[in-house]
Amino acid sequence: MKKFFLPALWVLFYLPGCKQSQSCDYPYQEVPFTCVTLKDNFWMPRVETCCRITLPHIFEQCRQTGRIDNFLIAAGKKTAPLTSFGFDDSDVYKMIEGAARCLALSRDTVLERAIDSLIDVVVAAQEEDGYLYTHGRATGMKRWKGERTGSHETYNLGHLMEAAVAYYQVTGKRKLLNAALKSADLLYTALGPGKADTIVPGHQEVEIGLIKLYRVTGQKKYLELARCLLDRRGTSSYAYAHEWESPVNHQDDRPVRQQYEAYGHAVRALYMYMAMTDVVALSKDTSYLSVLHRIWNNIVSSKVYITGGTGSSSAGEAFGAPYELPNATAYNETCAAIAFVMWNYRMFLLHGETKYMDVLEQTLYNSLLAGYAMNGKAFFYPNPLASDGVTPFNHGDCKRQSWFTCACCPSNLVRFIPSLGGYVYALRGDTLFVNLYAGNHAVIEWNGVSVTVSQVTEYPWRGNIQLTIDPATEMKASLALRIPGWAMNHPLPGNLYRYTDKADTLFNLAVNSLNTAYRWERGYAVITRKWNKGDFVDLVLQMPVRKIEAGEKVKADSGCLCLSRGPLVYCGEETDNPQLASLCLSREDIFVPEYRSDFLLPLWGLSGTAYRRNRAVPFRAIPYYAWGHRGCNAMKVWFNEKENRETAGKK
Numbered sequence: 001m002k003k004f005f006l007p008a009l010w011v012l013f014y015l016p017g018c019k020q021s022q023s024c025d026y027p028y029q030e031v032p033f034t035c036v037t038l039k040d041n042f043w044m045p046r047v048e049t050c051c052r053i054t055l056p057h058i059f060e061q062c063r064q065t066g067r068i069d070n071f072l073i074a075a076g077k078k079t080a081p082l083t084s085f086g087f088d089d090s091d092v093y094k095m096i097e098g099a100a101r102c103l104a105l106s107r108d109t110v111l112e113r114a115i116d117s118l119i120d121v122v123v124a125a126q127e128e129d130g131y132l133y134t135h136g137r138a139t140g141m142k143r144w145k146g147e148r149t150g151s152h153e154t155y156n157l158g159h160l161m162e163a164a165v166a167y168y169q170v171t172g173k174r175k176l177l178n179a180a181l182k183s184a185d186l187l188y189t190a191l192g193p194g195k196a197d198t199i200v201p202g203h204q205e206v207e208i209g210l211i212k213l214y215r216v217t218g219q220k221k222y223l224e225l226a227r228c229l230l231d232r233r234g235t236s237s238y239a240y241a242h243e244w245e246s247p248v249n250h251q252d253d254r255p256v257r258q259q260y261e262a263y264g265h266a267v268r269a270l271y272m273y274m275a276m277t278d279v280v281a282l283s284k285d286t287s288y289l290s291v292l293h294r295i296w297n298n299i300v301s302s303k304v305y306i307t308g309g310t311g312s313s314s315a316g317e318a319f320g321a322p323y324e325l326p327n328a329t330a331y332n333e334t335c336a337a338i339a340f341v342m343w344n345y346r347m348f349l350l351h352g353e354t355k356y357m358d359v360l361e362q363t364l365y366n367s368l369l370a371g372y373a374m375n376g377k378a379f380f381y382p383n384p385l386a387s388d389g390v391t392p393f394n395h396g397d398c399k400r401q402s403w404f405t406c407a408c409c410p411s412n413l414v415r416f417i418p419s420l421g422g423y424v425y426a427l428r429g430d431t432l433f434v435n436l437y438a439g440n441h442a443v444i445e446w447n448g449v450s451v452t453v454s455q456v457t458e459y460p461w462r463g464n465i466q467l468t469i470d471p472a473t474e475m476k477a478s479l480a481l482r483i484p485g486w487a488m489n490h491p492l493p494g495n496l497y498r499y500t501d502k503a504d505t506l507f508n509l510a511v512n513s514l515n516t517a518y519r520w521e522r523g524y525a526v527i528t529r530k531w532n533k534g535d536f537v538d539l540v541l542q543m544p545v546r547k548i549e550a551g552e553k554v555k556a557d558s559g560c561l562c563l564s565r566g567p568l569v570y571c572g573e574e575t576d577n578p579q580l581a582s583l584c585l586s587r588e589d590i591f592v593p594e595y596r597s598d599f600l601l602p603l604w605g606l607s608g609t610a611y612r613r614n615r616a617v618p619f620r621a622i623p624y625y626a627w628g629h630r631g632c633n634a635m636k637v638w639f640n641e642k643e644n645r646e647t648a649g650k651k
Contacts, residue, residue, distance in 0.1 A: 025215075026281045026349035029427045031444055034104050036421030040439030042460065043420055045601060046372070050417035051102035053376035058095045058414050059114070061403045067092050068118065070134035074125035084405060086135040087152035087203070091411040092122065093159035096176070098414035100166035105418060112171065119167070119176045122160075126179050130186035132160065144190060147202040148250065154191075154206040154229075157183050161209025165216050166415075177216075184213055188225050198236040200252060201229055204268045207275035211282065227279050230256055230272065249316045257291055261298040262319045266311025266331075267408075269319065270339035277346040296347060298322075300359060300494035306548060306562060306637070307370070307569050307624055308363025308492075309383050311336040323553040327386040327638060334371030334380060334409040337363050338416050345423060348435070352428065354523025355493040357435045358485035360423070362492055365460060365567045369625035372413050373400045374600040379410045380628065387627075388581075389574060389634035398632040425453070431478040433524065437465050437539075447477040451531075460566045461593075461604045463487075463507075463541030470533045477531060480524035483507055486567060487541045488523075491548050499546050500561065500587045506542040511535065541566070545591040545606055550638075560638040561585045563606055563621050565593065570606055570621040574634035577619055581634065583610040584642040585619075596622065599629060611642045 038044040062068050067088045072078035099115045102108070126132040133153045136143060144153060157180075164180035167173065187206070191199055201207070207226040214222040234247070234254040247253035249264045251272055262269055273295060276288045302322035304310055309332030312320040317333055320326075340363050348356040371380040378400035382393055395404050403410065424440060426433040430447040437459040444451050452470040459465060469479070487506040491497045509525055510516055512535060518525040527537070543566045550557035563570040563585075574580040591608035603626055610619035627635045 025278075026346075027428060028349045028352050028433065030345075030349065030422055031425035031427060031442065033101070033419045033422030035444060036424050036440050036442040038421050038438060038440050040457065040459070042458075043438050046376075047105070047418055047420060049374075049376035050098070050414060051105065054410075054414050054417070055095070055098055055102055055111075057377045057402070058091075058098070058411055061407065061410070062092055062095060065403070065407075068121060071121045071125040074134040074137040075121075077124065082135055082139075085152075086133070086146075086150065087155055087406075087408070089132075089134055089156040090152070090159040090205075091407050092118070093156065093163040094411035094415045096122075097159070097163040097166045098411070098418060100163070100170045101415060101418035104170045115167070116173070116175075119173075123175060123179045126182065130179075130182035130184075132157065132179065132183050144196065144199050147199055148252075150202065152203055154187070154201040155203040157187065158201075158205035158207070158209035161206070161213050162415075165209075165212045168216065180209075180213065181217070184210060184222055184225070188221055191229070192221070192225050193228050197232065200232045200236075200250075202250060203265075204251070204272040204275065208271060208278070211275060211278045214282070223279070223282055226275060227283070230276060230279065233272075234258070246316075249318060257287060259291060260294050261322075262295050262303055262310070264319065265317050266319050266336040267317065267333060267339055270310070270336060270343050274339065274343045274346055277343065277350060281346075281350055292347070297494070300492060301496060302494075302553075304359070304492065304494075304496065305330065305332060305367065305385060306362075306491065306497050306550070306564075307332070307366035307383070307385065308340065308359060309337060309367035309385075310340050314382065323551075323555065325550075325554050326556045327636075328384055328388070328391075330382070330384040330386075332367055332383040332385075334368065334383060335412050337368035337371065337383070338412050341368060341416075341423075349426065352433070352522055354482050355485070357482055358490070358493060358523075361436065361484065361567050362569075364423075366569045366624050368416075370627065371409060372417070374626075374629060378402050379404070379413065381406075381409050385571075385624075385637040387633070387635045389632045399628055424455075430476075431480050431526070433480045433482070434467065435482050437541075446471075447475055449473060449475045449477075451475075460568055463539075463543045463566060465539045465541070467537045467539070469531045469535045469537070471531050474530055474532050476529070478526050478528040479531075479537065480521065480526045481509070481518075481537070481539055483523060483525055484541065484567065485523075486546075486564070491564065496551050496554060497548050498551070500549055501546065503542070503544060503546070508538075508540040510538045513538070545593070545608075547585070547587050549641075557638050559641055561587060561641050562638050563591060565604075565606065569624045569637060571624045571627050571635050571637045572610075572619065572621050572639070573627055573630070575630050576622070577610065577617075579612065580636060582612050583617070583619065583636075583639055584612070585610055585639045586642040591619075591621070594620065599626060610639070614642070 066083045161180045164176040168177040210222045210226040233252045233256050251264045251269050280288050303319055311331050311333055312325050314331045341360050344356045344360040367383050370383045380400055381395050392398050424436045432446050437457050439457055440455050442453045450472045454468040457465040518527050545565045547561045589609045591606045594605045594607040596603050596605045606621040608619050609616050
């Protein structure tokens with residue numbers, strides 16, 4: 001792959017750019033991924049793999065499976081059967097969005113010409129008034145009426161809008177953007193305020209796309225329509241066709257301001273929460289705030305796995321009841337992990353608290369990354385925390401697949417992975433927030449000064465992080481370093497999980513090799529000083545191997561332990577541990593890091609002792625994200641705790 005660089009066109013079209021905006025809608029402002037060049041051995045290879053291997057793979061799968069042909073059929077340029085699902089259009093749009101982000105990192109004229117040609121195919125399928133839905137145009141179905149029976153018309157349009165904005169921001173080309181605007185104008189006329197009150201999006205997503213159109217155009221009607229569609233939920237008596245398309249699964253059984261917990265289809269719900277958070281930031285209307293806080297607390301206190309996965313039930317790909325967190329049947333869709341990351345980042349941008357970034361990091365390194373194979377060409381759709389190595393849980397297979405009939409997860413990953421650099425830094429006033437630790441080089445306008453910030457680290461394998469601050473001129477400003485919850489004796493916010501031990505000081509902080517004063521603000525260690533070229537900050541996060549137990553209400557994990565180190569949750573696989581199902585762990589035993597070169601990307605596992613019928617046997621663990629790379633293989637995250645005198649009385 002070509003060396004990453006910041007293209008001039010992105011500086012012209014990306015909003016916001018690398019400069020600190022004075023009219024930002026969120027109080028905390030992201031530093032865009034185009035300003036951050038990843039240079040580490042963990043994330044950089046994955047970003048490069050995504051653009052070099054995964055994107056062409058998705059393109060070819062969309063071609064082979066007829067998703068691109070759908071647009072030709074709708075335009076009358078080809079005669080063939082349509083694909084199975086109305087939402088298949090969205091995979092093409094997500095692929096275009098992923099291509100835009102790859103082009104932002106490294107301009108590739110061959111790729112750009114291919115996407116331009118694809119955009120021609122897409123736009124040719126649009127009807128004169130702006131309607132764009134291949135299954136609708138090809139079959140003559142009545143518009144919008146199928147939203148609650150699975151048509152996904154507005155869902156597709158949301159992804160069209162996101163792709164169009166991304167491609168315009170990178171290239172300055174308006175063809176897809178104009179098509180998206182035309183569709184949005186039609187949607188406003190058909191479903192806007194005062195219109196079609198019984199129709200709401202079947203799968204939330206268009207609200208996010210409309211908000212992005214508002215940001216890039218400044219036309220308030222798009223924000224107004226997004227809010228209208230949110231507020232319309234739960235206000236009609238429209239009958240759903242079957243249980244899968246039920247009001248509960250759509251979050252359409254009650255108005256959004258009356259929803260007090262996460263329920264129904266997890267991805268739909270999380271996309272809705274993302275849009276609601278955007279509306280709060282853009283409109284300054286806080287009426288959604290208490291709802292968002294209530295739901296976020298509900299998830300972290302009763303509905304999230306230790307891996308950061310959400311949506312435990314395969315029935316409707318939905319959130320389960322409180323504390324309903326089974327392991328072998330856990331669904332935890334990869335798309336839900338992506339959405340959970342995106343929503344938590346929005347909540348951080350709104351409130352500036354580390355707890356949101358703690359959840360984001362846990363989800364990113366575990367549940368989300370597990371869905372993406374190291375070779376970039378295979379995927380998990382669900383992400384269980386246990387497998388017998390035989391049950392075909394992954395939509396017909398017990399290992400990662402190269403594609404799915406319902407392919408939302410692969411195409412979602414290809415648009416997410418290239419944007420990872422955008423989650424590292426944020427700004428507010430004179431303060432730069434360091435939210436994630438990864439080797440990188442960033443150029444940021446910070447407190448009115450152009451500053452080069454460099455991170456050198458082997459995170460997540462080691463907790464030594466050095467940041468070099470190179471301002472163009474001396475400046476007084478604040479640097480806020482996130483001290484992860486795992487370094488403060490909290491595996492995750494809430495009380496679902498706890499470490500079996502309590503560690504003392506788990507981090508050290510110094511500037512220019514001297515201990516430095518800092519103050520605590522919302523979970524950040526904040527250093528305020530005059531910064532000069534070459535100043536460097538050393539943050540050392542201790543990374544002992546720790547054991548975690550679940551709260552008493554999580555019946556699936558009762559009497560069990562799991563292993564963690566830093567942000568990573570570990571699991572055991574039968575390839576390393578024969579008769580895996582019969583193994584127990586003791587909270588007293590010590591585990592040590594172990595370098596493993598037998599994977600495509602080297603990693604650090606753990607080695608120690610497990611027990612089978614009270615007999616000690618060697619035990620090896622690997623990061624949860626790495627499981628399933630060696631064929632169908634039994635796996636477990638949670639292991640029964642070995643009974644002994646110290647623990648017998650605690651159960």
